[in-house]
Amino acid sequence: MQLSELILQLQQKNEKAFERIYEMYSENVFGIIYTILKDETLAEEVLQDVFVKIWNNSSSYSEKKGRFFTWILNIARNAAIDKTRSTAFKNTKQNQTTDNFVDILEQKSNFSNKMDAIGIKKYIDILEPICKKVIDLLFFKGYTQKEASEELDIPIGTIKTRNRICINKLREVLAE
Secondary structure (H helix, E strand, O other): OOHHHHHHHHHOOOHHHHHHHHHHHHHHHHHHHHHHHOOHHHHHHHHHHHHHHHHHHHHHOOHHHOOHHHHHHHHHHHHHHHHHOOHHHHHHHHOOOHHHHHHHHHHHOOHHHHHHHOOOHHHHOOOOHHHHHHHHHHHHOOOOHHHHHHHHOOOHHHHHHHHHHHHHHHHHHHHO
């Protein structure tokens, strides 16, 4: 069955199509969520929420707006970032042990493995270093544009522009 047919069945609330989409995408979606949250239990919760959103909002997906996988990843990324901004999440992070900080440092330096998890490393490697940094912060680490601006010591307007340029370059590379 082709993906477009599967998506149409999902939009018609076909449970078998939903199960197939879950099988196809859940592992990669979990990887993105976990990369942002760095907590397996929370990532599993958010993964469930993401697929509920996919089910409930499937009619809002349009092939004209972009790829289905991109639509799903945007839902996942936004849900994970929303979770990091919640009071409960912030409170649990205040009580971390030093072991957690070592894990966080290792994960921050593990950009290459994160890209491999969703199969885009070969495409990102083609981009210039600033694009790699911007994409890593905004999409893999869940930084806001303001936080990325502060991390890279670049004005927020420049971050927004570079983000747009880098994403367009990535689109060009993927289209080839």
